[in-house]
Amino acid sequence: MKLLKAAGLLALGLMTATASQAETRVTYKSAKTSSSYYQMAVQIAEAMKAGTKGDVIVTVEESQGSVQNVMEAAVRPGNYVFTTPPVLVKLAQGGKAMFKDKSNPKFDEIRALFPIPSLTMHFVMRDDSGIKTFADMEGKKILIGKGSFGAREGAKYLGLFGLEGKVSLIDMELSNAVPALKNGQIDGFVTAGSWPAPNVIEAAAGTGVNVLSLTDDQIAKTKRTKLVIPAGTYAGQDKAISTTSLPVVAYTTTQMDNDTAYELTKTFWEQKAKMGSEAAWWKGVDKGLMSNITGKLHPGALKYYEEAGFPVTDAQR
The missing domain is CATH 3.40.190.10 (Periplasmic binding protein-like II)
Structure with a gap:
């Protein structure tokens, strides 16, 4: 009986560990809680959970603004997603304007996932x-x-x-x-x-x-x-x-693995219609906004776009 009990506990532990390994956790840095962009982030988190049947769990973090989001991209580990206008990523990578004297080679590792409402x-x-x-x-x-x-x-x-x-x-x-x-x-x-x-x-x-x-x-x-x-x-x-x-875009960095970036991008587009039925601002997001993404797409996101037939430029590859 003791052996059976021990074996049962071991099996339960293995099942829990397997479930834990299957679950991917993502941090989504958005905007102030009072803004519409924070509400969008919450919707995206709910959509990811529903669309992946709980395999991807997104935790939304409040932000004081897009500049802070970009700055944190240089120091945040793992699956860090943030929103910002593409122009700020370009400025950060060039060490210009508000990023002058704050250059960091990590900024060159920023990659785009998908556009959100402008x-x-x-x-x-x-x-x-x-x-x-x-x-x-x-x-x-x-x-x-x-x-x-x-x-x-x-x-x-x-x-x-x-x-x-x-x-x-x-x-x-x-x-x-x-x-x-x-x-x-x-x-x-x-x-x-x-x-x-x-x-x-x-x-x-x-x-x-x-x-x-x-x-x-x-x-x-x-x-x-x-x-x-x-x-x-x-x-x-x-x-x-x-x-x-x-334009505003959801970005990550090269620290995110290709499978996670693929899953996030695929789920976003597959859940967008449902999000649009709950909040009209998603209806303004379509393939046409892909042209607003300057810089490179994450390889995982690129894989989805090529499979789905989205327009992708050479500069985005």
């Missing part, structure tokens, strides 16, 4: 404000927020389009934009985020808004990526909106 600029104006073009913003009260990517881009665009000093910028947090628009405190606001943007949906449904389109010349001046928001995305929007975006 940061998309929205210039949201009250229907009754009379603002149909950027020129119409002169003399109007506009909220651009503080300290965020959208605030910096909004201020940059006002300068590029000859409106610096000609618009009354309201000193208020972006979180107050929708109620301020509804009660007439402002004529419009600028926001950046994945589309459809929750605050734009709320403003369009409750107040009636006009989301400005940029001309091709204006988009060229911004040096950002063009993005078209389809007609009907927001209430009352009967035409497509041409605007700018900052």
